[in-house]
Amino acid sequence: MKRRHFGFGLAALAAGCADPRSHSQAVYMLVDTSGTYAEEVNKAQLIVNYLLGTLQPGDSLAVARVKSRSFSEKDIVAKATFDNRPSQANAQKRVFREQMEAFTRSHSGSAYTDITGGLIQGSMFLTETGAGHKTILIFSDMQEELDKVTVRDFPITLKDIRVVAVNVVKLRTDNVDPRRYLGRLEAWQKRVEAAGAREWRVINDIEHLDGVLKG
Amino acid sequence: MMESPFWMIVPGNAALSALVWFVIAMPFLYAARKPVHELLHAVGVLAGGPLRSSSRWLLGAAHDMRERNRQVLLAHGREEAGQQIAREFERVSLLVTRDLEGYPALQRRLLDEITRVEEDYKKCGEVPPPPPDWIDAINAVANVKSGGNELVTRLLEEINRSIKDIHEKTLAEYRRAYEERHSILDGFMPFWRSLDKTLAQADRKMTSLTDRAAAIDAQMARFEQIVSKTERAEHALTVSALTQFFVATLVIVVAAGGALINFKLIALPMSEMVGAGDYLTASLRTSEVAALVIIFVEATMGLFLMETLRITHLFPKIHALSDPMRKRMLWIAFTLLLTLAGIEAALALMRDMLIADKQALMQSLAATAHAAAATDSWLARIPTIGQIVLGFILPFALAFVAIPLESFIASARTVGGAVLVMVMRLLAVSLRLAGSFVRQLARVLVTLYDILIVLPLLVERLVRDRRAPTPTPALSGFEAVERSS
Numbered sequence: 001m002k003r004r005h006f007g008f009g010l011a012a013l014a015a016g017c018a019d020p021r022s023h024s025q026a027v028y029m030l031v032d033t034s035g036t037y038a039e040e041v042n043k044a045q046l047i048v049n050y051l052l053g054t055l056q057p058g059d060s061l062a063v064a065r066v067k068s069r070s071f072s073e074k075d076i077v078a079k080a081t082f083d084n085r086p087s088q089a090n091a092q093k094r095v096f097r098e099q100m101e102a103f104t105r106s107h108s109g110s111a112y113t114d115i116t117g118g119l120i121q122g123s124m125f126l127t128e129t130g131a132g133h134k135t136i137l138i139f140s141d142m143q144e145e146l147d148k149v150t151v152r153d154f155p156i157t158l159k160d161i162r163v164v165a166v167n168v169v170k171l172r173t174d175n176v177d178p179r180r181y182l183g184r185l186e187a188w189q190k191r192v193e194a195a196g197a198r199e200w201r202v203i204n205d206i207e208h209l210d211g212v213l214k215g
Numbered sequence: 216m217m218e219s220p221f222w223m224i225v226p227g228n229a230a231l232s233a234l235v236w237f238v239i240a241m242p243f244l245y246a247a248r249k250p251v252h253e254l255l256h257a258v259g260v261l262a263g264g265p266l267r268s269s270s271r272w273l274l275g276a277a278h279d280m281r282e283r284n285r286q287v288l289l290a291h292g293r294e295e296a297g298q299q300i301a302r303e304f305e306r307v308s309l310l311v312t313r314d315l316e317g318y319p320a321l322q323r324r325l326l327d328e329i330t331r332v333e334e335d336y337k338k339c340g341e342v343p344p345p346p347p348d349w350i351d352a353i354n355a356v357a358n359v360k361s362g363g364n365e366l367v368t369r370l371l372e373e374i375n376r377s378i379k380d381i382h383e384k385t386l387a388e389y390r391r392a393y394e395e396r397h398s399i400l401d402g403f404m405p406f407w408r409s410l411d412k413t414l415a416q417a418d419r420k421m422t423s424l425t426d427r428a429a430a431i432d433a434q435m436a437r438f439e440q441i442v443s444k445t446e447r448a449e450h451a452l453t454v455s456a457l458t459q460f461f462v463a464t465l466v467i468v469v470a471a472g473g474a475l476i477n478f479k480l481i482a483l484p485m486s487e488m489v490g491a492g493d494y495l496t497a498s499l500r501t502s503e504v505a506a507l508v509i510i511f512v513e514a515t516m517g518l519f520l521m522e523t524l525r526i527t528h529l530f531p532k533i534h535a536l537s538d539p540m541r542k543r544m545l546w547i548a549f550t551l552l553l554t555l556a557g558i559e560a561a562l563a564l565m566r567d568m569l570i571a572d573k574q575a576l577m578q579s580l581a582a583t584a585h586a587a588a589a590t591d592s593w594l595a596r597i598p599t600i601g602q603i604v605l606g607f608i609l610p611f612a613l614a615f616v617a618i619p620l621e622s623f624i625a626s627a628r629t630v631g632g633a634v635l636v637m638v639m640r641l642l643a644v645s646l647r648l649a650g651s652f653v654r655q656l657a658r659v660l661v662t663l664y665d666i667l668i669v670l671p672l673l674v675e676r677l678v679r680d681r682r683a684p685t686p687t688p689a690l691s692g693f694e695a696v697e698r699s700s
């Protein structure tokens with residue numbers, strides 16, 4: 001299979017034309033800092049470390065927090081489009097890790113949880129990167145809580161974006177009635193798929209992150 | 216109740232219905248016998264003819280191709296043998312120039328030494344002391360009767376003493392002469408040794424010349440065989456081409472392995488130069504293609520280097536260049552190869568640094584407090600040094616692939632031609648068999664047709680027998696058709 005690709009590559013080289021498609025990845029990670037979920041932020045650092053180890057030069061990564069209103073560039077904790085040169089990309093990754101460490105040390109909780117705003121912001125960021133593979137990771141319990149003035153009940157667009165919900169912990173009420181948890185996830189799946197997302201996945205065990213960027 | 220098919224004359228009995236139909240059809244079949252025979256025969260000829268023609272054409276083409284291959288093979292062999300003979304003559308010329316141009320001096324030295332030896336030999340000749348002229352006189356005096364005469368006795372005694380003195384003097388002279396001759400003979404030894412050494416040297420040179428002459432004789436015999444296009448020469452050339460082909464293929468495969476290692480060494484660091492994010496296809500990065508291009512350029516420079524050194528003969532234009540131009544090209548190719556080798560060595564070092572940097576990053580991301588401390592000993596540097604050396608050496612090693620490549624190209628023509636001829640012959644035999652099968656099948660069908668209408672044929676024979684009193688041997692259906700046509 002690889003040999004065939006190699007042959008195709010040489011043929012393309014002979015024809016003097018490069019592959020116009022973008023093969024880079026762009027990942028936008030939403031980190032929920034509201035309520036009790038704020039205690040889980042340290043786990044988010046592990047996921048970011050995994051992403052930093054997996055992403056290649058030319059890929060993009062951004063981490064944003066989910067607050068009462070998350071549709072804002074100010075909520076982006078760290079972002080980087082890694083340089084094409086591996087040595088420079090490694091240096092950028094080190095800086096990114098330090099920014100994330102600083103965030104996990106000094107984050108503050110929020111009263112409400114605006115996941116939809118974060119998704120819209122993430123979708124815009126990913127579209128701007130022009131990456132071939134776009135992924136939004138939502139590190140949250142997926143319980144959206146909005147204040148009375150915030151409006152989010154309208155259709156959103158997540159075209160060609162994979163949405164992966166990570167570490168969706170069960171709330172106390174979910175333990176009482178698991179249908180609430182399953183119903184919440186199902187509702188999000190419907191909403192994401194209706195928004196044109198390429199895939200919806202839920203990964204609760206952080207050790208199963210291997211396939212998170214496949215695509 | 217199920218309805219019977221339309222052709223069932225006897226409802227519920229298919230066999231009987233078929234039999235009835237057959238009996239009804241038999242007179243028609245008999246009536247159509249001749250056209251059916253002709254049709255089957257025509258179909259046999261129609262299908263078998265082209266197959267046989269194709270087979271004949273393929274055999275002819277295979278024969279022509281074999282002849283052409285033979286001509287090419289012999290021409291190539293003639294050229295090769297001619298080159299080898301020319302090379303042998305060059306060697307002989309060198310030998311003659313180097314060894315035999317000093318032959319007059321050698322000969323003069325030999326003659327001088329021989330003359331000197333001869334002179335010494337003459338000096339060594341034993342010269343017997345001349346017989347004293349006065350011996351007769353002494354004899355006469357010795358025969359004188361003394362008769363007790365004291366004077367005579369004293370005279371004789373005096374003569375005796377004188378003779379003894381003369382004898383001792385002569386003996387001493389004789390011994391001295393012998394000693395002189397011995398000393399001359401002693402002086403011979405270095406000359407003999409020198410003579411022997413000079414002769415051995417001349418003999419060695421002559422033997423070398425004889426060996427070269429024998430090699431030329433063998434090459435000439437081979438050349439004559441090739442020129443006279445003997446089967447033996449053709450066979451020998453074919454076997455030689457096959458051996459070359461397999462050996463060259465093996466070496467090229469080994470070289471490809473080397474090229475792969477080379478590629479692995481420079482693919483990663485090339486991304487530092489051309490970027491790691493550009494792709495030519497879904498899985499082929501531009502940096503990988505750049506690394507491949509560098510390897511191909513190195514191989515090409517190696518090819519030019521071998522050409523300009525006149526080791527390979529792939530480009531006639533390079534061989535047609537004047538010597539100064541060729542040497543200039545040689546130095547250009549060598550300089551480029553050296554530069555590329557240096558770049559590769561640097562890239563190999565960069566690869567090691569990039570991997571180390573990546574490992575350090577991964578360790579920091581893993582956040583393991585007990586991360587292994589980086590060893591700075593000379594042992595840790597061995598892989599780095601190994602990579603640098605390998606990066607520098609591999610381009611030069613790849614340059615030598617030009618030699619097996621030339622053998623491969625030269626022998627592939629012969630091997631490919633032989634394989635093609637074999638395939639064409641196999642195809643021709645298959646087509647011929649298929650043609651024969653179709654013709655035989657037509658005959659079988661004609662006979663089967665006659666078996667079907669055996670009853671009307673028996674009636675026909677009976678009628679004929681009654682009409683004609685002298686019975687003629689019955690012909691088979693196919694023969695009858697062939698005879699009638």
